[in-house]
Amino acid sequence: ALSVLMPKVKVKKNAKSGKKGKDKKPQPKVNTLISKPKAAASLRRKLSGPEDVPVPDDDSGDLDEPAAAKPAKTKLKAAEPPTRLTRGQRKRQQRKENFLRKFELANLIGKQEEAFRTGSLANLADLTAHLEEDKAPATAKGPKRLGRKAQAAQDEREMAQFQGVLGFKAFQADPFGALEQHLKNSIRLQKEKEKTAAGKQKAKLSQLKEAFRSKKRLGTVKNKFAKSRKPKK
Known part of the structure; x- marks a missing residue:
């Protein structure tokens, strides 16, 4: 290694004596490697062999352990449009x-x-609810609203009736007694009207029942007649 670094010195012979000159010492040429310390240091490392790598004392940086896997970056795909269903x-x-x-x-x-x-008996609550709904009276529709002419005519009739009540002798003698008698008469008339309406409805229902029975009897007679006309096998 030192022989490589140190240059070779050439000795010049003395022309006159023919012997090696000892008076003047030849100046050695400076090697370029010595003038560049970085290059010389790298050359020494190569010649001396591989350097020892310092190993830390703690076990945190163990070389045998694999590096932690980085989470893969996932790209969000755009939402695909809904496909149309075929027939x-x-x-x-x-x-x-x-x-x-x-x-x-x-x-x-x-x-x-x-x-x-x-x-x-768990489902009886539903039955009772239906029964209560059936028992509840149907809400009667309000009277039809009158037009202007009909309302004016009704107002005239009521005014004439009111004037007649005021001029009635029984009302002039006993107003409260006359009002009481009028209410009793109107209630009696209302009950009579309800009875007649119920009688008409009952008669109509009886007619419908009789027609249904007659139709049923006619159907049974036709069936018997059709069976009797079938040829016996």
């Missing part, structure tokens, strides 16, 4: 919905039949 897909979807609806209806009917067979 066959729509038909299959409709059949599936119909089947599910029938299945639910069959389950409901099965539960009702099971409750009826076991005789449970």
Whole structure:
């Protein structure tokens, strides 16, 4: 290694004596490697062999452990537009919905039949609610609103009736007694009207029942006549 670094010194012979000159010492040429310390240091490292790598004392930086895997970056895909269903897909979807609806209806009917067979009283609340709805009186519609001419004519009649009541002798003698008698008469007339209306409705229902019975009897007679006309085998 030192022989490489140190240059070779050439000795010049003395021309006169023919011997090696000792008076003047030749100046050695400076090697370029010595003038560049960085290059010389790198050359020494190469010649001396590989350097020892310092190893830290703590086990935190163990070389055998694999590096932690970085989380992969996921790109969000744009939402795809909904695909349009074909005719066959729509038909299959409709059949599936119909089947599910029938299945639910069959389950409901099965539960009702099971409750009826076991005789449970759990569903009586629904029945009572329906009965209360049936018992509740139907809300009667209000009287039809009169027009201007009809309302004016009614006002004139009421005014004439009021004037007649004021000029009535019984009202002039005892106003409260006359009013009481008038209310009794009007209530009696209202009851009579209700009775006549109920009688008419009852008669109408009886006529309908009689017509239904006669139609039923006629149908039975026709069936018997048709059976009698069939040829015997």
